[in-house]
Amino acid sequence: MNIKADFPTLIEEIDYGTPESRAEKQVTLTVDGRSITVPEGTSIMRAAMEGGVEIPKLCATDMLDSFGSCRVCLVEIEGRAGTPASCTTPVAEGIVVRTQSDRLDAIRRGVMELYVSDHPTGWNEKAGTGASEFDAVAKSVGLTENRYGVEGRNHVKEDGVAPGHGSLAVDYIARDESNPYFTYDPAQCIVCSRCVRACEEVQGTFALTIEGRGFESRMVAGMHEDFIASECVSCGACVQACPTDALREKTVLEKGIPERSAVTTCAYCGVGCSFKAEVKGDEVIRMMPYKDGKANHGHSCVKGRFAYGYATHKDRILKPMVREKITDPWHEVSWEEAIAHTAKEFRRIQYQYGRGAIGGITSSRCTNEETYLVQKLVRQGFRNNNVDTCARVCHSPTGYGLGQTYGTSAGTQDFDSVEFTDVAIIIGANPVSAHPVFASRLKKRLRQGAKLIVIDPRRTEMVKSAHVEADYHLPLKPGTNVAILTALAHVIVTEGLFDEAFIRERCDWAEFQDWASFVALPENSPETVGKLSGVDPEAIRGAARLYAKGGNGAIYYGLGVTEHSQGSTTVMAIANLAMATGNIGRPGVGVNPLRGQNNVQGSCDMGSFPHELPGYRHISGEAVRDIYESLWGVKLDEEPGLRIPNMLDAAVDGSFKGIYIQGEDILQSDPDTKHVAAGLAAMECVVVHDLFLNETANYAHVFLPGSTFLEKDGTFTNAERRINMVREVLEPKARYADWEATQELARAIGLDWNYTHPSQIMDEIAKTTPSFAGVSFELLDRVGSVQWPCNEKAPLGTPIMHVDGFVRGKGKFIRTEYVATDERTGPRYPLLLTTGRILSQYNVGAQTRRTENVAWHAEDRLEIHPHDAENRGIRDGDWVRLASRSGETTLRALITDRVSPGVVYTTFHHPDTQANVITTDFSDWATNCPEYKVTAVQVAPSNGPTEWQREYTEQARQSRRIAPLEAAE
């Protein structure tokens, strides 16, 4: 079946002109003789469109509040004078509206004639695509002439006379091509403000404005700066909003309007935005945010919207490769040869070293179906449980902590819930950088008056930026999360701010009392905790009171919570707070982990952990094993397998020899790089299945080329448990989608797998996993997406969990004793390093570094407080040496007071920085999630890269050699 035949055309979404009204009362009116019933508060424009009558418009679009500036959408209402704008006039019971008449036609033509007189169209210049909304409206109103001529003052023509000397060109501004992805041509701007309003209302960055007034007015970025130098974050909302071609994607200008599209899901962060992948020929022209996408509602960020160029980057490896030793150059081979070689090696290793000597790592970037197959390959084919996933290093404590307290390993809400939140707490997360589309939705709610508490060592953009100001910022010392959260609980308990009725009904009262007596201890008071965390006790008290009594309280958290030696304890402390204040089980509240990768939720759901089968069911459970044993026809090992760090330890010890790694770069992303390198180097068959020769591949013996999200069907599950469709819009460039490659490998080791489409894999998941029982591709095609649990009780999924009771029965309060990490500062390592992300880059950067996004973040920098910098004689931009007990690296300093004295911060997007050479192998007590967020370090001026960096670069260069093909016989 040719799957692409399913979407032969371009999906055109209806633009209703103004946002939906949520009023309950219905109003009936007549538009052009049709009777239409809509909620009160709906605009006439929207009502007409809902009834199938399209009113011409320029300044209106349904992503934005109505504005009423273009005067094209005028209508007549019986019994009312004049011609009101339909976008700003709400419906009223019984009104009779006419959208067409000679008078209206004449007015609209007149308005368009004026617009055109100062627009390239009027000059018969081809400036844009010729297919903009503006072009369509000019055509639809029957504009045939321009009586005003083009001789007057204008914004269109540059006449070669220097500006400011009475020439006609004083108003001309040249195109701004500074953004790598879109062009701004001021000559085509009609000053409708849609871009400015999109930047404000939708994105919340406020980077655009209308400069000047009257004829001089023009949209500009920042203070009349180039886009790239302005506050613009390149989310693309303005480009999407522009009704002319003043703001247009460069790809569309260069290659033309796309021909067909499919709705798919972004493969970057855990927000899981829906996009229309718009294609021409065999090339993606642009990614357009999909308004029916329930996570993003038509919004996007720079990564999802624009940074897909990696899919066609020249670095992509499209042929399988093998080599004897990792010091050899690679040899390209056929798929058949690569698969057969891998199967033979794995069988040899198991024969020689035992069944447990090999394992696999599933990817949080691949689809649910692919992840399911990798763990199935390990369990059914390798006959052990040595399967783990990159979630180990990010959100494994979330799974554990929420599982223990509530009974499910996932967030409790949908993203729409934020629209009902009154007080948001953000802990250890910077959504503006890492989950931008969610950040936009949260900021919108904050502008409506919701309160905000930020618990973070850094003064992030959520603490203070345009139209955002946290009510409380608790700038804690890295590693003191548990102490701070328990101090918040202390205030809530000792000041009687808890929700007794909720606790008595939903939780175990005795457990609560035990917990309450613990948090009430004096060592958990804000005054004591303030001393060790460096946070003002009054701020802790204020924040606790606000969260407990400020209305709907929601907690959002990120890796700053989980990647600690007490990560699981912190998650439990968060769960305790929400239970104690009754903030669970309805819209606007809840505990919401912000997941790092597109499918990290899904990869956990799919049984990627060594101790769990899909659906978080422990491998020791006989009933669960039975399901799979009877389906797969093998006996499953009832003992949990090895976690990633254990696999590496075992490799160094000589008992673990082979690994299949799908779509993860453990060398760069896992802590203590040198240890990872030693583990990989000790193995005999490392199989890397990836798009690129990533850092891990430097230690690989077999390379299997991967497929991008554009090249396969499947599903991703986002942070709100939403299962979204991923659709194949291009043929796999390397012949096989990742699930097919895994299937080939499974067959080669003797498994009888015969999937012909990922939908069959989902059917198997649904059949064996209760929380997915109702999920099928057919359902997803029909309803767009569902949030698990999706089963007989909830056939369309579950937006909000624990509504009438916790999944585990009674919510469980657990004591959260603060234990300081073993990683401590001292005279040799007096500073604390914490790590994070930046907006334009994603994770280890394998994808985003191969896009134009490097325009914003070409290297990792070390943020250091001016005080610490001065003490060390470091100036902004200097090379500095960053050393910990584990290792050292060099990078350039960025002096800023975003970090407190004593704290330094960097990102980990670039392999030549190797920030994880520095991080230690301390990890979460419960889940082994590494402690990335706290490392004691010293910083000193330096001349350039360290020996390790130089050696590493050389080794990587050597390792990436591909032998030239020998002449065919």
Place this chain on the structure above:
Amino acid sequence: MPMQPASTEIASRTAAIVNELKGLEGPLLPILHELQEEFGHVPQAALPVIADGLNLSRAEVHGVVTFYHDFRAQPAGRHVLKLCQAEACQSMGSEAVAAKVKQLLGIDFHETARDGSVTLEPVYCLGLCACSPSAMLDGEVIGRLDDEKIEEIVAEVRS
């Protein structure tokens, strides 16, 4: 020409003004007025400081500053002469008045005399339509402009 203050001075003085006035309801316009009072214009270097102080974006502050013609990007001359060019004054010959003033001063609208004596600007209605054509010199309105009054004005700004 007046000396341009150093950018660090602009930043610190702006920060002080922002701090003093940010408690007002709608503090942006009072702050801009105060800056113009302080520096004779609203220096661009002040805009990011205002934006930071009021939790606005640079773009928003720029939009407001450029909307009001009275906020200057550059310091004005010692005198500011505004000639009304709105409809009523036009009907009473304001275009000829403007031509004559420009010729006598040797500058066009929006320009400052090279010796820094005067800045010439158009204005659209001073509310003195009954006394058209009208002008405003350093805040004082002058009605019924004729050749004699124009020469007096020119003499005054030149002195």
